[in-house]
Amino acid sequence: xxxxxxxxxxxxxxxxxxxxxxxxxxxxxxxxxxxxxxxxxxxxxxxxxxxxxxxxxxxxxxxxxxxxxxxxxxxxxxxxxxxxxxxxxxxxxxxxxxxxxxxxxxxxxxxxxxxxxxxxxxxxxxxxxxxxxxxxxxxxxxxxxxxxxxxxxxxxxxxxxxxxxxxxxxxxxxxxxxxxxxxxxxxxxxxxxxxxxxxxxxxxxxxxxxxxxxxxxxxxxxxxxxxxxxxxxxxxxxxxxxxxxxxxxxxxxxxxxxxxxxxxxxxxxxxxxxxxxxxxxxxxxxxxxxxxxxxxxxxxxxxxxxxxxxxxxxxxxxxxxxxxxxxxxxxxxxxxxxxxxxxxxxxxxxxxxxxxxxxxxxxxxxxxxxxxxxxxxxxxxxxxxxxxxxxxxxxxxxxxxxxxxxxxxxxxxxxxxxxxxxxxxxxxxxxxxxxxxxxxxxxxxxxxxxxxxxxxxxxxxxxxxxxxxxxxxxxxxxxxxxxxxxxxxxxxxxxxxxxxxxxxxxxxxxxxxxxxxxxxxxxxxxxxxxxxxxxx
RNA sequence: GGCCGGAUGCCCGAGCGGACUAAGGGAGCGGAUUGCAAAUCCGUUUUUCGUGGGUUCGAAUCCCACUCCGGCCUCCA
Numbered sequence: 001x002x003x004x005x006x007x008x009x010x011x012x013x014x015x016x017x018x019x020x021x022x023x024x025x026x027x028x029x030x031x032x033x034x035x036x037x038x039x040x041x042x043x044x045x046x047x048x049x050x051x052x053x054x055x056x057x058x059x060x061x062x063x064x065x066x067x068x069x070x071x072x073x074x075x076x077x078x079x080x081x082x083x084x085x086x087x088x089x090x091x092x093x094x095x096x097x098x099x100x101x102x103x104x105x106x107x108x109x110x111x112x113x114x115x116x117x118x119x120x121x122x123x124x125x126x127x128x129x130x131x132x133x134x135x136x137x138x139x140x141x142x143x144x145x146x147x148x149x150x151x152x153x154x155x156x157x158x159x160x161x162x163x164x165x166x167x168x169x170x171x172x173x174x175x176x177x178x179x180x181x182x183x184x185x186x187x188x189x190x191x192x193x194x195x196x197x198x199x200x201x202x203x204x205x206x207x208x209x210x211x212x213x214x215x216x217x218x219x220x221x222x223x224x225x226x227x228x229x230x231x232x233x234x235x236x237x238x239x240x241x242x243x244x245x246x247x248x249x250x251x252x253x254x255x256x257x258x259x260x261x262x263x264x265x266x267x268x269x270x271x272x273x274x275x276x277x278x279x280x281x282x283x284x285x286x287x288x289x290x291x292x293x294x295x296x297x298x299x300x301x302x303x304x305x306x307x308x309x310x311x312x313x314x315x316x317x318x319x320x321x322x323x324x325x326x327x328x329x330x331x332x333x334x335x336x337x338x339x340x341x342x343x344x345x346x347x348x349x350x351x352x353x354x355x356x357x358x359x360x361x362x363x364x365x366x367x368x369x370x371x372x373x374x375x376x377x378x379x380x381x382x383x384x385x386x387x388x389x390x391x392x393x394x395x396x397x398x399x400x401x402x403x404x405x406x407x408x409x410x411x412x413x414x415x416x417x418x419x420x421x422x423x424x425x426x427x428x429x430x431x432x433x434x435x436x437x438x439x440x441x442x443x444x445x446x447x448x449x450x451x452x453x454x455x456x457x458x459x460x461x462x463x464x465x466x467x468x469x470x471x472x473x474x475x476x477x478x479x480x481x482x483x484x485x486x487x488x489x490x491x492x493x494x495x496x497x498x499x500x501x502x503x504x505x506x507x508x509x510x511x512x513x514x515x516x517x518x519x520x521x522x523x524x525x526x527x528x529x530x531x532x533x534x535x536x
Numbered sequence: 537g538g539c540c541g542g543a544u545g546c547c548c549g550a551g552c553g554g555a556c557u558a559a560g561g562g563a564g565c566g567g568a569u570u571g572c573a574a575a576u577c578c579g580u581u582u583u584u585c586g587u588g589g590g591u592u593c594g595a596a597u598c599c600c601a602c603u604c605c606g607g608c609c610u611c612c613a
Contacts, residue, residue, distance in 0.1 A: 040613090041613075051613045052613080208608095281613065286610090310607075317606095320612085352541090358547095361562090363562080364547090364563085367561080368562075432551080432560080439559075439560070445576095498571085523574090523575095
């Protein structure tokens with residue numbers, strides 16, 4: 001089955017074929033190597049759910065390609081150089097955003113919250129938010145962070161989630177290449193500018209033309225005397241007073257903000273990528289400029305596919321800081337929502353549709369996940385019992401491709417996977433893929449008893465789809481030991497009350513447990529509890 | 537001003553010319569079951585796809601107009 005993605009570059013759906021296909025003629029994805037670059041977060045503040053929607057879209061894309069048998073090398077940057085507040089004039093005016101973060105930090109230190117040792121040090125501030133980002137991203141199951149965590153060395157980690165401040169020499173190298181190939185020039189003001197007129201394809205990605213850019217009513221291009229064209233943007237700006245600055249052939253200063261991704265992607269992944277992803281707001285100017293830089297410097301096609309996630313809305317409105325309607329992951333987990341619920345809510349509909357985020361949608365997500373996790377538990381219990389008895393304790397290969405010794409799936413399970421794949425092949429139609437999953441899961445969930453062969457097959461099928469979804473087998477947040485103990489005591493007290501037929505007292509304990517975020521169910525074999533995925 | 541998307545049943549969300557009295561998820565209400573719950577079952581909120589025209593044997597799906605919402609046009613994922 002061919003995979004089709006919407007390619008922003010060509011403005012249409014296209015069949016996706018990896019540049020380095022595998023050796024299986026029948027299926028280009030088996031054993032293929034896919035190189036993918038994901039525009040990551042800026043780290044002068046906590047990332048919010050809107051940012052994570054874009055990262056999770058890339059994660060689902062990557063995991064789906066893995067499910068189809070490809071090996072994906074994904075790189076995601078963490079932008080630790082300060083973009084400028086007045087970047088809209090493309091000339092590096094205004095204040096450095098990292099400088100503003102430093103100021104916020106200094107103020108919060110005054111207020112008694114010492115988040116970093118030295119709030120005047122931009123590197124410490126960036127480091128703080130990088131750590132916060134990694135923590136949130138782990139909780140949400142971003143595979144690229146797992147790659148990083150498992151990397152053997154600091155150098156290897158840096159090649160998976162690079163930070164621009166550690167790659168300045170490469171930026172300078174790229175700028176030199178652009179100067180050498182006459183795509184850039186040094187203006188009378190000493191600033192190095194990209195010459196958009198020298199790159200014929202400038203505007204292809206965003207559907208802009210250079211004329212329109214300079215004449216549109218909203219166009220904020222800025223004619224500086226030093227620039228050849230108003231749309232020219234800066235690559236290096238000498239400024240010996242800037243907060244973060246590095247030596248360069250053009251004087252001490254700082255790089256333009258489009259340089260980082262093109263330079264890091266090229267040095268880490270090579271001149272041609274399979275896929276480059278980001279949020280829709282990256283299309284212009286960021287990705288447009290990246291293409292101009294990378295292709296200007298190498299003369300080769302930079303990325304075959306450009307894929308962009310639409311923006312997340314909150315309660316029907318655009319999310320923005322001025323409206324105060326944005327959530328961070330920690331805002332939501334503190335309210336009692338499990339990160340898996342957030343993951344589900346952000347991936348359950350297709351990346352190219354704008355998604356409206358609401359708290360009720362998190363509750364929906366909790367219910368949906370719970371039913372799938374219940375099915376996973378039900379089938380696991382059967383399989384574990386039998387396989388342990390048969391001395392096959394090491395069963396359950398967790399991963400995308402089926403293990404060689406794996407038995408064939410039952411017909412219904414294979415059919416579900418086919419349908420799941422067919423939906424995902426259609427430009428990652430996750431809604432339709434989930435429909436296939438639930439349609440299949442429903443009768444199994446209702447079945448009172450599942451025999452071993454059926455349970456084993458169903459479990460394998462669930463593990464495959466969960467390689468993409470990442471919410472069925474992922475562990476829940478661990479409970480603090482003290483809380484765990486408290487819960488068990490309350491359970492015992494409740495059981496005691498129920499044994500004495502004092503149901504009123506028993507129900508009080510259940511209410512207490514509910515307040516602790518625990519849900520109790522009574523079964524013929526005794527009472528059980530489990531953490532709620534969303535607050536009551 | 538220019539260029540793009542979108543409007544689907546109580547809510548969310550697939551479908552994009554016939555299998556649609558619309559997949560799937562969630563919610564409400566009534567009943568069965570339960571000490572009470574949870575889960576499950578039965579019934580219900582649903583001949584309905586923003587509005588008005590048109591094309592067609594046939595339209596949620598194509599065309600035109602209108603209304604509303606959202607995005608981009610050098611801050612943003």
